Amino acid sequence: MNSKTRSAFWNLSGVRARAIACVTLFSLLFIALLVTGSRIGEEDLLVSLDNTFQAPGLGHLFGTDWVGRDMLLRTIKGMSISMQVGLISTVLSAVIAVFLGVMAPVFGGAADHLAAWLIDFVMSVPHTILIILISLACGGGLRGVITGVVCTHWTSLTRVIRAEVLQLKSAEYIHIAGKLGRGRWYIATRHMLPAILPQLAVGAVLLFPHAILHEASITFLGFGLPAHEPAIGVILSESMKYLTVGKWWLALFPGISLVLVTVMVEAIGKNLEKLVSPHAAHL
């Protein structure tokens, strides 16, 4: 077949450049939000009782709550807390996924069956119910919600990695490398890692949206972070009380922020996938 490979690496109008720009921009935004939020302390959220329930305006872009605190600041802080929880859960889930996903096929036999069965088990109970149970067992709070989310979210990435390792294990070119006198270290570093790392990176990034959504949802139900930790789920849960009396901004803006951050991370993951996976690149 006649083909000319024309590298469009630096062509800024290219799809590749767009994907890189998207990943960079959103990652920076993500970090900025995380840092800003964590620098907002209690002292910034002044209670001012003559400013209660102010509708969104120039002074308070997101309005104020029932004790007159600025909702914009509260939302940023809440998002930042939720994002931290999401990040921790994601990292822990990814660690479990790598461990099980690599170990199960490598040891094979009973270990592999056990891993497969565990994945099956976790997937056959509604996640919400399982998270409620686990967070209950941990006595709620930060530890509870993280444990709950981690215990239910490791499955999808584990499946991906396990499948990849299984496939690699039986790949002809791996066998051939061995026959060409290459040892396990060479095969693991030159063939296995380059295949698994991109999958892991993409999979982990795509775990985050689920983790943060579940964290917020569980907190909303009252099983997650306690009321004095102003996470986004707590803010939304509080706003339920004022929903029927028309204080719409209490629920609207924090909700939109949550959705936007989730969409953003999803976009990072999808674009990363485009960059590293040859199959997803057909557009």
Place this chain on the structure above:
Amino acid sequence: MGEVRIGKFILAKAVRLATLLVFLCILTFTLLELSPIDPVTAYVGADPAVGAEQRERIAEHWGLDKPPVERFCSWFSSMARGDWGTSMIYRRPVPEVIGSKFLTSLALMLTAWILSGVLGFWLGIVAGTHEGRMADRLIRLAANVLNSTPAFWIGMLLIMVFAVGLGWLPAALSVPIGVAEAEVTLAERIRHLILPALALSITGIPGICLHTREKTCEIMHSDYVLFARARGEDLHSIVRRHVCRNVMLPALTLQFLSFSELFGGSVFVEQVFSYPGMGQAAVQAGLRGDAPLLMGIVIISLLFVFSGNLIADLLYRIIDPRMKEGGYE
């Protein structure tokens, strides 16, 4: 031959269900044991009038004073006999509570399931047949945003718009307040069902829509659609004759496999709308440490999800001609 295969299939499924159930019971029980919630305190609340003696009697009444393993064994054996214990919150036998709650939830879930299935399938076909064009981009964008939106917030938005803002529909509960259960008309029930069902189906749409789109794209690129085009069939005929038929089965399968998300979503939606179904009961049971009820709900949810998976599995075997009979070889 066929009978042996079916027999094997049923046996395998039964064994799987049994192991899942037993493991789930042990896990649930252990988790509840670990939890710091004291059921007696949860039951009597902060009422100082209840003395230590009375608490002990309550504990004894529920068998709470015995060691965990013994309690699990007695609970498990009575479970197997069909006696699922008494709910602490509702003070009625668990099967009774679950029975009534499950029916209420089922109305909600079924409506949402059908609605999201039909809408998602249709949108997926539209997007898939217009791959890369405006309709596809818009549908994909909407689906991706909805995918990132928590179910409870969709519910809150609906309340804000339709119940508070426009005042068209009631914001909460499954029946009007202050009306006796028997007197509620069907119309009233439906009016109370609309918003929760809408919220639940909206959360279900993106999954089925994106899946259908993927499959549709795949089929539009398949050899047989290429042949159809070469034979001069137009888009309408291709969609009707080839795409719909071939996408239907995977879409339906996914829809049955989504029972888990459906159940999970109903928990949030029921909570937002104070809809008195299983989900709300689960939250209450969890918050107040009602172990027998929570266990009952966990088991029912597993059965619910399992039956969905089973139907999906059977669908393939029954409908797909490729599974029904062996191939040429």
Place this chain on the structure above:
Amino acid sequence: MTRRVDSQNFTDTGGADRRSVLRAEHLRLTFAQYERGLRVRQIEPIRDLSLELYQGEILAVIGSSGSGKSLLAHAIMGILPYNAAVSGELYFRGEKLTEKIRERVRGRELFLVPQSVTYLDPLLTVEKQIRISLERNPSRKKRYQSIEKLLGRYGLGPEVGRYYPHQLSGGMARKVLLACAMAADADVLIVDEPTPGLDEDSLQDVLDDFARLREEGKSVLMITHDINAALQIADRITVFYEGESVETAYPEDFRENGIRLKHPYSRKLVQALPGGKAPEEEGSVAGCLQQSLRLRAEGIHFHYGDGQEVLRGIDLEVRAGEVVGLIAPSGAGKTTLARILAGYRRPDRGRVVLERFDPALGSWTLEEEINSPEKKRRADASWCPVQMILQHPEKAVDPLRRMQALLEEARGVPKELLEEAGIREEWLERWPQELSGGELQRFCLVRVLNERTRFLICDEMTTMLDAVSRAQLWELVLDYARKHRIGVIVISHDTLLVKQLCTRAVDLSGTGVSSLQLGPLSNTITPTI
């Protein structure tokens, strides 16, 4: 290098009485493709293609597999993917083939017969598939009123109408696809790769049917990589190479080593033919039995996971310098045996050993046991003296590493060998996806050709490749084997090929697979030509 064929080259081949039904002039086809890392790649499968099909004739377009021949058919039908761009002119019955005319003739007068069962909707029965063609044909005279009659034409019973595509064999599927064309009563048929995977009888059936179509006055454009089939049936042959139609010739021109052919590629095609100049002069690898190294398998037993026993007590001996064929029908465990010999798999019982003749002792001594249990446990692997080339080269290379890295893994390959194998310098920088099967297979071959390799097992090495790649690869293998006195085991279902290449052959088939009959070639294979 490549020469453009001018249009008069074929316009003068037909008489004045012959009507042109389909003509392509300087057809060019490109498309952009995104790949790993989102690099954009411009692919140009067709650079300059001209051809002309006359009423009532069979024109074969012949080119190597994977060269974009199918895209020619799709370009004519107007069913290319959206990212493809076509330039050049297409004429149908003298009219320019516009989108409007295409819509009118597609599936009616002009019919594409695709190559495999995947072109049939898996959820529609054969009857419904054929009915679609009948529907498209309401006004014209219906030659075949019933679907049974249509199926009957191809020797298929009426029950086939109720079959789903997955219940059809490859040959039946092709017949059903042809029946679809008949139902539409098309005058011009474009047939894409009608022959691969057909046994000799079915192949004859298909070719006979084409002859019958020609007698009925229909025109057939046959796109194929099978030069034999083309020579048997076609009136004229257009040779397609590197994106260009290099020449159009009559089948007679391909005789006598193709001295009447103009383009070197066309002559190469002839030479790759069995019965043409064989890539290897016979006798040159004979007389090597006094070699001092041998690969010996003794009492190999093997069964699959489902308990099915495939190998029962196989004994085999191959000496260095020998070229031994291993033939058997599919499913007889050829590949399994190959994998055991190369140490990829351990047999249930028996062993594979490499032995050296010790002149002092006058007997064979064990040099190495291939795939012994201890070796498996040892972490550091060493170069295996028995190497294997697989049927699908794309499975044998890591898709995430460039070709350069592939050669480095084998600790480098001398430049002369790369040149000998026809590997171009610029290929080293490419990713595996950017090379064709034939090109990849060259890499797979050269990386194992060094002094550490004593035996080479070629498992259907060229089955998926075109005739020219095939000839080049075998030439390289035999040449190397002769020079460096390595033993070669050729596994193939193609008895002709084995006969051409090997000094002797071993048959795994027969009554079960209980034993191997060793013997000279003439005992195990009856010559077909």
